[in-house]
Amino acid sequence: MAAHTSQSVAKAAGDESDVARGRSRRTDGPQRAANRGGLKRAFATHWYAWAMIAPVVLVLGIIIGWPLVRGVYLSLTDANERNVARTIGANHIEATYTFVGLDNYTAVLSDPVFWQRLVWTVVWTVACVTVTFALGLALANMLNRDFKGRAFYRMALILPWAVPGFVSVFAWRFLFNRDNGILNKLLDGGGIAAIPWLDDPTWAKLSVITVNVWLGIPFMMVALLGGLQSIPGELYEAAEMDGATTWQRFRHITLPGLRSVSMTVILLSTIWTFNMFPVIFLLTRGGPGDSTEILVTQAFREAFVSSPRDFAGSATWGVLILALLMIFALVYRRALRKQGEVW
Known part of the structure; x- marks a missing residue:
């Protein structure tokens, strides 16, 4: 009797599963057709937008x-300059480079130079982004208040952003000149010995960070200023009436109100700084020695300075840089999701 009952239950369960599968088959087909129809309707309705973004x-x-x-x-x-396809006069030489798989990645990742460049690149990026964000936030807070000449100060602080980057770097290079630079002239007038701004590894690192911070502050300031102006003033008034101090208003109103903007500008600034080729190359060319070389300048050196020019090695450095930034972006995105930020 028990066996008969168990068989009946099993048969009933099987019949129910067959019915469910049949129902699923009947509904899946119309659902897919509906999705295809929805895509067709969307394309027919928004064809102009598709046409505009296609170019x-x-x-x-x-x-x-x-x-x-x-x-x-x-x-x-x-691939290097000796085995790539090239034309010399009327003669065309075919490429002779071969596929080597992951050998280049193994070579780069096992090279101490890569890790030295990576450490300095991370230090350079963190230092620049941190100082730029702090100064940009301070200036944005000051410019968010009403005072005489505010428009002039805004324009003056945005000016470094309007000047082409290479012009700014060359101007700073002149300021940092050991013998004729304005900075050392001012120090000499005060009885202070000249500083080897670009000739000493430590001073050179501080110099490139200074220049990059100077170039990055306008963007950070403008973005954060826009975020500050989007915070309702009633929040500050209510907090002040409740007896909140300036620091408490900044901590509990300003910083939370700027969270979305801050996360975005920090991400963008990190990516830009990590790949900031012009400042390093034009100011120090990676020197003195190779003390200020970052990953992207090393990739350039592999492709255009080394002999023979190593195109495969340079491409490997470039792919690794891209991979590192993608990993950072993914980790950063996950951190934002945990904090409830949508990105």
Whole structure:
């Protein structure tokens, strides 16, 4: 009797599962058809938007997608200036480089130079972003108040952003000149010995950080100023009436109100600083020695300075830089999600 009952239950369960599978098959087909119909309707309704973004997508695919794919491919070969395709006069020499797999990545990751460059790049990025954010936030708070000449100060503080980067770097290079620079002239007038701004490794590192901070403050200040102006003034008034101090208002109103803007500008500033080639190359060229070389300048050196020029090695450095930034962005995104931020 018990066996008969168990068989009946099993049969009933099987019948129910068959019915469920049949129902799933009947509903999956219409659902897929509905999705396809929805896509067709969306395309028919918004065809103008698709037409407008198509050229942008095409251009981005050409100027970003193709070089990226080509770079990844070269990083898996032994390409250099001696074995790539080239034309000398009327003669065309075919490429003879070969596929080597992950050998280049193994070589770079086992090279102490890579880790030295990575450590300094991380230190340089963290220092620049931290100081830039702190100063930008301080200036944004000051400019968010009503005072005489506020428009002039805003314009003056945004000016470094308007000047082309290479012009600013060359101006700073002149200021840092050991013999004729204005900074050392001022120090000499005060009886202080000249500082080897760009000739000593430690001073050179401080110099490049200073210049990059000076270039990055306007962007940080403008973004944070916009965030400050979006915080309702009633919150500050209510907190002040409740007896909150200036620090308490800043901590409990300003910082939470700027969280979304802060997360975005920190991410962008980190990516830009990590790849800030012009400041390092134009100010110190990675020197003195190789003390200020970062990952991106080392990739440039592999492709255009080393002999023979190592295109595969440079591509490998570039792919590793991209991978590091992608990992950082993913970790950063996960951290934002845990904090309840949407990104």
